[in-house]
Amino acid sequence: MKILVASDTHGDALVLQELLTEYPHMDGYFYCGDSELRASDPVFDTWRAVQGNMDFDPGFPMTLTVPVGAHTAFMAHGHKYAVGWRRDELVAAGVAAGADIILYGHTHVALAEVHQNVLVVNPGSISQPRGDLAPLGGMYAVVTVDDDGRRVEYGTRTRGLIPKLTRTFPVGSE
Template sequence: MRLVVVSDSHGDRDILVQLQAHYQGQDVTFLHCGDSELRQDDAVFEQMAGVEGNMDWHDQFPDKVMLSIEQQRILMTHGHLYGVNFGLTNLLLAGQAEDANLIFYGHTHQLACATHEGILMLNPGSISQPRGQFQKIGGTYAVVDVSEQAYEVQYYNRDFEAVERLKFKFNR
């Protein structure tokens, strides 16, 4: 299973269209972790699940989405309602309560991935307004490959090029 995870595009619709075009014809699931600043009825969301971020003023997206894909349980949320700027404990507890094995979030504009008690927690960073240590990359998204043996995470820049130093493998 391959997941393309993006967040915090902040009105940059073109990058989402380009992202979908780049992976056209491939067996991927597109996920947006909020702050798209687009309406839920925008055509980009015909192929992409999304959640409400703190900058999405339309109140059309859900605050969180639970997805079951190929025996994987995915909790996706923006993160602001779980206080992710101050730690991931509340988000981890929410994921455990939902029996999730993958938790995707945004809000901080900083990429991050780690496993906690067998659960992959991932922030793809901001595709349009990055912050923090990897800000100079100019925006990131993540591709997550899930197999029975491992979670493999590769971060990409806005030109769809793999950022080699941002490749991670977590055994399951």
């Protein structure tokens, strides 16, 4: 299972189209909110999206639970779960939804970790990155789950995937 995850484009629909062109054969495309676009924008014909704190179109759901092959992804922007300080509320919501992958945005900071044996991923912001990795430019994530484990690869709009940022978690790791 391989998915593409992006968030926090803040009006930049072009980058979402560029990512679709660069990654045409994924098992899913997940957008974690703050597009500032309408939910009816054609880009969301492919990207599964949730509402962020800067999205005012009620056509976006606040959360989304999606089966992807043998896995289940739970997605929320994160602002309703206090993700800037902790992830326990977000993890509890994802676990309650039966997810083994949780995707979120809001902080603009790329992060991959495991909580309660659930992979938790923030792709960072493709348009306005923050944190230690911000100098690399806007980020997105490619998440792969297979027999070798759970792998999160990060890429930037201008550099593609950056191998030194890859995080791998064995299946069953905490």
